[in-house]
Amino acid sequence: MRFINPKIDFAFKKIFGSAQSNDILISFLNALLYEGRSIIESLEILDPYLAPQIAGVKNSYLDVKALLNDGTFVIIEMQVLKVQAFGKRVLYNAAKTYALQLTRGELYQQLRPVIALTITDFEMFAEHQDVTSHFVFKERTRLSDYIQNDIELVFVELPKFQKELEHLENITDKWIYFIKTTGTLDEVPQTMATVPQIQKAFEIANEVSLTQDELNTLQQQEFFAQDQESSVAVGREEGREEGRQEGRQEGRQEAQIELIMLSLNRLVGQLNPDLE
Structure with missing residues (x-):
């Protein structure tokens, strides 16, 4: 049943x-x-x-x-x-x-x-x-x-x-x-x-108790609901992946900034030893 x-x-x-x-x-x-x-x-x-x-x-x-x-x-x-x-x-x-x-x-x-x-x-x-x-x-x-x-x-x-x-x-x-x-x-x-x-x-x-037309209509709605759920799941995963990519990009940028600041500090120290 x-x-x-x-x-x-x-x-x-x-x-x-x-x-x-x-x-x-x-x-x-x-x-x-x-x-x-x-x-x-x-x-x-x-x-x-x-x-x-x-x-x-x-x-x-x-x-x-x-x-x-x-x-x-x-x-x-x-x-x-x-x-x-x-x-x-x-x-x-x-x-x-x-x-x-x-x-x-x-x-x-x-x-x-x-x-x-x-x-x-x-x-x-x-x-x-x-x-x-x-x-x-x-x-x-x-x-x-x-x-x-x-x-x-x-x-x-x-x-x-x-x-x-x-x-x-x-x-x-x-x-x-x-x-x-x-x-x-x-x-x-x-x-x-x-x-x-x-x-x-x-x-x-x-x-x-359902007619064939009713079963067909029900199946169409079930497929539609599944497609919608899949679309939402894909959208969420894409959003998470985009967030991860942005996070990695921000991490690389922060590392580059730290490297630049470190280089500048060393350069300033060499130009003016009294600052160290």
């Missing part, structure tokens, strides 16, 4: 953004946003996954977007590579989702809260080791909430999650483990199958 990798945009959208994924997404969001509490009772998946429309991966919106029962919008993004200004992009997408709710003539009171849930396959916040981070508007000194705290940024950093299967303690652990490891599994772990929504997610992720 083989499963598609939820860390790939296409796979993530199929698992969590399909028309039949409402119960999966509710369980997932309650786990990651509310520590497993049943805060979200129902939701509507906006721009749901439709296989025929995904063919042009490059032009498709592959994040998952949902409208919760309390009117809150949630946008969910899975990001594998650490790209420049990614933090600004997250903030921009959240602000855009908030601003575009209104059309001409509508009142600000009609704006609904936005939660941007971002799952990263890299570390964003090196200053701490918490897997999940929540950011809202706070007064800098008193740390009191802004009167309309309508935009919340939530980050889940997969590299910081180090629990093994036998040490999963709750629904939050299980969903993060699902995202991080499903692409490497060949069967559904028994402890995961006890959660109906996770079992259903595994069924959607089973490669057997």
Whole structure:
């Protein structure tokens, strides 16, 4: 048995953004946003996954977007590579989702809260080791909430999650483990199958359930992700090599300067012995 990798945009959208994924997404969001509490009772998946429309991966919106029962919008993004200004992009997408709710003539009171849930396959916040981070508007000194705290940024950093299967303690652990490891599994772990929504997610992720077109699209995205990772690795290595070359050049220049200074000192000493 083989499963598609939820860390790939296409796979993530199929698992969590399909028309039949409402119960999966509710369980997932309650786990990651509310520590497993049943805060979200129902939701509507906006721009749901439709296989025929995904063919042009490059032009498709592959994040998952949902409208919760309390009117809150949630946008969910899975990001594998650490790209420049990614933090600004997250903030921009959240602000855009908030601003575009209104059309001409509508009142600000009609704006609904936005939660941007971002799952990263890299570390964003090196200053701490918490897997999940929540950011809202706070007064800098008193740390009191802004009167309309309508935009919340939530980050889940997969590299910081180090629990093994036998040490999963709750629904939050299980969903993060699902995202991080499903692409490497060949069967559904028994402890995961006890959660109906996770079992259903595994069924959607089973490669057997995909059409040939979907498999081709998934493969294209995987190749693209690998190419991007290789490009980043090459860029870093070239940067390190350039730094090493600059260091060697600086070392040679410093040695030459020291040699020149030594020669000058000797010459001055010969011309004016009183200076020695």
